[in-house]
Amino acid sequence: MKIIEKTTEFELTEDTAVAIGKFDGFHMGHQKLLHMVTEQKANGLAAAVSTFVPSPAAFFSKEAQQELTTIQEKRNIFEEAGVDYLIEYPFYQEIADMEPETYIRKVLVEQLHAKCIVAGEDVSFGKKGMGNYRLLEQKSAEYGYQVIIIDKVQYQGREISSTYVRDAVKQGEMELVTKLLGQPYHVGGTIVHGRHLGTGLGMPTVNILPPPEKLLPPNGVYYSYVMMNGKIYLGITNIGTKPTVSGEAVMGVETFIYDFDQDVYGQDIQVYLLHYKRPEMRFHGIEALKKQMATDIAAGREYHGLSI
Numbered sequence: 001m002k003i004i005e006k007t008t009e010f011e012l013t014e015d016t017a018v019a020i021g022k023f024d025g026f027h028m029g030h031q032k033l034l035h036m037v038t039e040q041k042a043n044g045l046a047a048a049v050s051t052f053v054p055s056p057a058a059f060f061s062k063e064a065q066q067e068l069t070t071i072q073e074k075r076n077i078f079e080e081a082g083v084d085y086l087i088e089y090p091f092y093q094e095i096a097d098m099e100p101e102t103y104i105r106k107v108l109v110e111q112l113h114a115k116c117i118v119a120g121e122d123v124s125f126g127k128k129g130m131g132n133y134r135l136l137e138q139k140s141a142e143y144g145y146q147v148i149i150i151d152k153v154q155y156q157g158r159e160i161s162s163t164y165v166r167d168a169v170k171q172g173e174m175e176l177v178t179k180l181l182g183q184p185y186h187v188g189g190t191i192v193h194g195r196h197l198g199t200g201l202g203m204p205t206v207n208i209l210p211p212p213e214k215l216l217p218p219n220g221v222y223y224s225y226v227m228m229n230g231k232i233y234l235g236i237t238n239i240g241t242k243p244t245v246s247g248e249a250v251m252g253v254e255t256f257i258y259d260f261d262q263d264v265y266g267q268d269i270q271v272y273l274l275h276y277k278r279p280e281m282r283f284h285g286i287e288a289l290k291k292q293m294a295t296d297i298a299a300g301r302e303y304h305g306l307s308i
Contacts, residue, residue, distance in 0.1 A: 025068035100131025
């Protein structure tokens, strides 16, 4: 997959099917859209995805926005799906002020060589977001492209959207998040050395530091599994600071992996969150913490169906 980033001066050399959108969360609706784009490869078109960096929401708020799916996570998803070109189009004031038809002509048609444009029915682009799927359809004959509009996917009568997923993550409703995404919500990173307190308590953990732009669910304990080197390992995860033993407000994701004893420092892992068990707590001393950890780990064994 070729990634075009940090420039508006480019032109693809082959005809494409282009998906346009934010793709935050990569929920079931996004998956349907991306599948439609990659299907067009059978018609001789290269599969392309065009998104804005930073997102318009982040640009207009002037503040960093926490995301369901980081830029690197999106790149991984698109590459695995078979996308040929990922355009991370820089978003700044001149782009924000671009007339919707100019965006269609200049960006989609002239730069991306779009012969097929795939978008959700809520797509918006151009100045004040005035461009929509109707304009894409109106201009299709003039500019020589096909339009495929993807209907909203629903879950229990509500449209699946990034906002819906975001709200569920913030509430710790991980089972609902799994339904909306089609897989559990995950946090990725490289295993780093912690303070080895878990090891000292006889309950060693793997620790990662999530990127600051990654939206995390509430601090607390989660039943989970870890994906590492293509293998799945069952675990129980704590998200948050370490209020009992550390005065520092360092956010971390630490996971106890069941029946596991390997040196994996420096490995990249993905931690998938299945169920929110309890909020983060402060304990009066190490012994109280150790007792609660043992209780949590035993409950996790039962949740995962492991032998005690």
